[in-house]
Amino acid sequence: MASYSSEEENYARLNLLLAGISSRAVRKLFDSQFPPVSLAASLMKENNKLRELKKKNTINQAQWYLLFPPVRNVVGSKTFDISLMITLLSNLANLSPPHGGLPPVTDTTQGADLGRFKYYRNYLAHLDDEKVISTVFDTAWDKIAGAIERLGGPQMKQECDHLKSKALDQTNQQIMMDIKHSRDEITELKKSVNTLALNSVEIKEMMDDIVPRNIRGIN
Template identity: 30%
Template sequence: MAGFISQQFLDTIEKRNFWSIETLTKHVAPGPVRNCFDTLVPPNELASVLNSNIDIVRDLWKNKHILKKDQLNILFGVPGVKIPDWAPDLSKKPGSSSKDFDITLMVCILRNFKLVPAPTSGWDILPQSSENSIGANLARIKYYRNYVSHSSNSETDDKTFQDIWATLKKALSEISSGTTDTIVHDIESIDFDQTDIDIDELIKQIQKDIEIIQTELQFCRNLKGKIMILFALSLSIIYRRVLSLRTIRSECGS
């Protein structure tokens, strides 16, 4: 889908609805999901996490047939990951990282390595609206990403669209701490009655907005880390002062 989208291409509400969901799940959702993934599996620990869970990777590949060969190429291309004897002949992607992981692969790792508690109803069923855990919101995003991928006619009726959009909007807002709200609103506000919509330019703008979101989320993670360090240092200083006061009192009392 490139170039200009004409009114003929999006000539019905159903097609416009589907396009909006597709844009949200394919171009907006991966960034916040990746930031969530990187928080749970820091990039400098990714190889170690994969190595320590290599038996699970093997099971997902050989027994459950969940992982595909191209996904193994990405996983085994992470610097520091040891390639086991059972691995197929791979043209591994050199220097790969979580930036190369799509939503499906990230959620697969988080769920099967048990890095995120499963939603009450499991990972493959749309969670109840009352459930607001990280796992539930990731499951919602994955569920509708699959909805887009497996659609046969690229159309969504208005009632279904409203339900899906509200669910995705809330899930993305939750895992991104609200940083996706503006870009979601921008997609909602697209005027489909224009003669032509430059989809390339639109996607570029979305990607630019996502980069800003990722920078903001990274800043928040770094700030959180610095606050934790300062907190630990403060506790250490307080502890040393308490010990010093106790020593002084002990000496004065003797």
């Protein structure tokens, strides 16, 4: 990744850590709470609560389809993203992350570790650029890797150590570009929505002006 700065590499590594190893650590916890052989039955039992989460948009339509596919015996955590698994663990297994942002270092409960993943995912998603300075990167990495070790075991921690120091190859570079393109698409979408909102206001103002004049003309 010679074309990227060290801050951009830091951003890419954190994304790879959160999208890859941390997802597997959460899945390991998820499968211990919701055994795969009875997952479909467990979800059906909690159908009413899950519908409430869907109404609140905590669970989106795509995630709902994964929870309740047409063929029930194909449901499985391997198709769930980390966001959905954390939502289910928080609401169905009482492992809710603590409120108030990043959990304190003294809190090493499973719920707190889920909160660390959630916090840093949100942090990366709201960056104005794809850069993370070294001091922030080192702190974030230690907190995320620590949570991964507690939830996934020492072998996953070794994978974290390897990812932190290994050279990023062409595949990782493509992932970096995909992240950037996704962010650009979201930015353009927001601009389009804002433009539509402005146009809607302008149209309403024009209609408010035109309708009274037409009424006056009729009278």
